Amino acid sequence: MTDVSGAGESTVHTQLNEIPAPRGGGDNSGDLSVRDDELGKLGNMAFELHGRLSNDGKHAEEATRVAKSWLTEDGMDTGSALGELQSAWETKLGTLQEACAHISNHLDFSLKAHKQDEETIETGMRNAEGKLMTVSRISEYIN
Template identity: 60%
Template sequence: MRLNHALPPDGANGKPVGKESDLVVRDDELGALGNMAFDLHSQLSTTGDLARQNTFDAATQLFNDGLEAGSALTVLHDAWNTKLGTLKEACAHISNHLDYSKAQHAKDEHDIQTGMKNAAGKAMTVSRIYDYIK
């Protein structure tokens, strides 16, 4: 596989001409995915942390009783907290990014719709723009 070249436009890459997929995202999809990421973050914040204190207490008690399982349980406790924090951070990042993308797309659409200017640099009305595309 070569990554430093463009695919031939004649379908020689095994896909029919004109059937190349492109990135298409709809606002409702972005919103739904962002909400799912937010909900997962919320669930992880509550249910992912339920046994943290009990696990730590058990590890401390086992360690104080001279059992090596206490040290192992402490390592497990710390690893779980690290992984849980990473997963929550990823969910928050996804949710925030999708919210930002949705808002930015709406702003860009508004700018495009209201920002068309004529040769003199003055903003064109929608009816004037429509005259150009009829």
């Protein structure tokens, strides 16, 4: 206890701990927020990128095979190196395609799971007496 009044009276002070503000700004509310429209756009972008990679990522495949063949037939080590480069490219391209598919599928799953969770919460809320609360009853508590 400390004397803050100057009159010899002791007062007790309470200080609450708090979460420090995040670096770089942002909301510090700690609430989970999901925006279906944003998740949907990101999932769609990943799906489209996967499709483009399937086509555009193999654009030079045939020309590279032909060049590798010619260079190898001419006895140049460059042909072998070009073959190794093509193999590495195909591996990396496949990995990137898998990542895009994983992102797209995960966001689709997240959207569906979030909607199901919301429906469960909305239809399963009960009051203190254990009675099922309708949406209109829930609104009474919020306002």
